[in-house]
Amino acid sequence: MSEVVIRCENLTKVFQERIAVNNVSIEIEKGTIYGFLGPNGSGKSTTIRMLCGLLVPTSGKGEVLGFDVMTESEEIKQRIGYMSQKFSLYEDLTVEENLDFYAGVYGISGAELVRRKTELIEMAGLTGREKQLAGSLSGGWKQRLALSCALLHQPELLILDEPTAGVDPVSRRIFWDVIHKLAQAGMTILVSTHYMDEAQTCDAIGFIFFGTLLAQGTPQQLIEQMDAHNLEDVFIGLVEQEEAKLKAARNVDAAKEREGRA
Numbered sequence: 001m002s003e004v005v006i007r008c009e010n011l012t013k014v015f016q017e018r019i020a021v022n023n024v025s026i027e028i029e030k031g032t033i034y035g036f037l038g039p040n041g042s043g044k045s046t047t048i049r050m051l052c053g054l055l056v057p058t059s060g061k062g063e064v065l066g067f068d069v070m071t072e073s074e075e076i077k078q079r080i081g082y083m084s085q086k087f088s089l090y091e092d093l094t095v096e097e098n099l100d101f102y103a104g105v106y107g108i109s110g111a112e113l114v115r116r117k118t119e120l121i122e123m124a125g126l127t128g129r130e131k132q133l134a135g136s137l138s139g140g141w142k143q144r145l146a147l148s149c150a151l152l153h154q155p156e157l158l159i160l161d162e163p164t165a166g167v168d169p170v171s172r173r174i175f176w177d178v179i180h181k182l183a184q185a186g187m188t189i190l191v192s193t194h195y196m197d198e199a200q201t202c203d204a205i206g207f208i209f210f211g212t213l214l215a216q217g218t219p220q221q222l223i224e225q226m227d228a229h230n231l232e233d234v235f236i237g238l239v240e241q242e243e244a245k246l247k248a249a250r251n252v253d254a255a256k257e258r259e260g261r262a
């Protein structure tokens, strides 16, 4: 039977009366890659931050690795690997020293640290650069070093918030090869992205707009449902549908106001 690693129901976050995430329900199975898509400001990071245990939901419920997002955020934070767009590396430390620093945070030392560092440096393609300052690495290398830091404690779940923003296409491809290998080895991955080529390779995707999850399924399911040629057409179609609904609602409101004044 498939194991569900992330399950949330009607997850909602309101900031000063503004609904950033509105009744989002998601299920993500172990060993799969779930791509989270949506325009800027649509609520991807806020949803991710609630699932990471970094932000308390206003309402709804959710379980991550069997822990409650409302009451067990510390347990969640310890068990996941998280990397945001503004990943935090120490630029004046070397590749190896950055890994040593994060190993200290996770309580990894001795032979285990040596083993993990060797594995991760190799996975990131950073062999030979161990003594190079992180600040002198190019964007793609920095990104893979940040990923290595997030994986030091061997998390079962990896959450990536726009990890490839601003990274060149070759580095993006190398990064995604690593992500797919991790999923093949059983890791579950939730990743937000603006890139359709990346979304196309996910096992499932969810599209969020103005805080509402408009559609989710496999890339092929969504293309068929929308009778579209590709994912880009799917998302443009969804946005146009929603904008038409919003416009119709505004027209109804304006008509009611005119009636009220007459």
Ligand SMILES: Nc1ncnc2c1ncn2[C@@H]1O[C@H](COP(=O)(O)OP(=O)(O)OP(=O)(O)O)[C@@H](O)[C@H]1O
Binding pocket: 015, 016, 020, 038, 039, 040, 041, 042, 043, 044, 045, 046, 047
């Ligand atoms: N701490 C906060 N306080 C108030 N409003 C916030 C806060 N964090 C996010 N928001 C608002 O919530 C909405 C959703 O933002 P969020 O960052 O989740 O979107 P996003 O889809 O991740 O966008 P992007 O692709 O640009 O990163 C936005 O209107 C944003 O301004």
